[in-house]
Amino acid sequence: MPWKDRYTLSDEIAMADADVRWPGKAQCCAMIFVALTDAEHADGLRPADLATGRAQFTMGEGLDLMLEALAKRRLKATFTVPAAMARVWPARIREVAAAGHEIAALGLRHEDVSKLARDDEAARLALTTEIIGEVVGQRPDGWFALPRQNDAFATGAISESTLSLLIDGGYRYMGPGLADDAPHYCCPDYASRRTIVALPYYYHYDDQFFSMFPQQGSGLETTDMMARNWRAELAAQYRRGRCFALYLNPRFIGWCNRMQLLDEFLDELAALPRLWNPTGRECTDHWLATYPPATHFKLEPSVWKDYPDSAS
Secondary structure, eight states: OOSSTTOOOSBOSOOOGGGOOOSTTOOEEEEEEEEOOOOOSTTOOOGGGGGSHHHHHIIIIIHHHHHHHHHHTTOOOEEEEOHHHHHHSHHHHHHHHHTTOEEEEOOSSSOOOTTSOHHHHHHHHHHHHHHHHHHHSSOOSEEEOOOOTTSSSTTOOOOSSHHHHHHHTTOOEEEEEOSOSSOEEEOSOTTTOOOEEEEEOOGGGBGGGGSOSGGGTOOOOOHHHHHHHHHHHHHHHHHHTOEEEEEEOHHHHTSHHHHHHHHHHHHHHHHOTTEEOOOHHHHHHHHHHHSOHHHHOOBOOOSSOOBTTBOO
16 A cells, blocks of 8 residues: 555565564564654644643653553663654653663654655755764664654655665665555665665554544543554464554653553563564564565566656
8 A cells, every 4th residue: 555645665565474484483573663752743843842841741751651661561662753852852862772772763853754855855864864873872773754643644754755865874674664564675766676674554553543632622532442453453463473563652642541551551462472572673684684675575567657766
């Protein structure tokens, strides 16, 4: 499935369940992604957004609750961070990295880049890499284009140039990848066969879409459904041996009633005997070593119309 108009994927053949292997004797891969962002609109974070009580909660108590919940169960996560957040709260980002979690990029301001000129997008990508590298002491390997609640689509957005810019910029993986429930390869140019690993995402496992309403004062939320979705997906992927990807936003999941649901779910996840819990970087390392694109990237001529810098 395309993310949206003018974006298509190249690897049209998914890997069969029986061919997916994880390190050791693990039966299933479970990745946890935590988005440290308060962006609500396509233009991303604004200076005023970083001074709100909501942002203070995200980087204060909300982040504390995430770190505590993960540490209690010895789970690792990939924290996706806009460069603007890293620059304002560098000590907190270094604290996350020191706890053994990965820091991945969530854009310069978690903005929608789909309408940007290529040079502008390239400059923002380079600045994001520089800022996060300076804060963490290691450049990010992963780049995310996660959705915001007020986006027209619930699946994030990239431009025609994003994939090739990420490859040129030294990124090894990207998200969200909606084409498969296991890591897979994306290729921006049919002729060159250059690829980047995409990690799975589906908005049914992203907490923000079940926690949208209380901040508007309506009191409506569907977090019980969210927990049911998590459990059903984890059970299915554990049985199949593929990948479960959980996406969390401290600003939403950090409410006490929702943290109780998360705590109960993480207890169940951590208790599974043959579960591998890597960061995005670790999962990418395994995928590239086990299924290198030279032998496992299945690129076929597309039946779809090709757009500049994107092949299906």
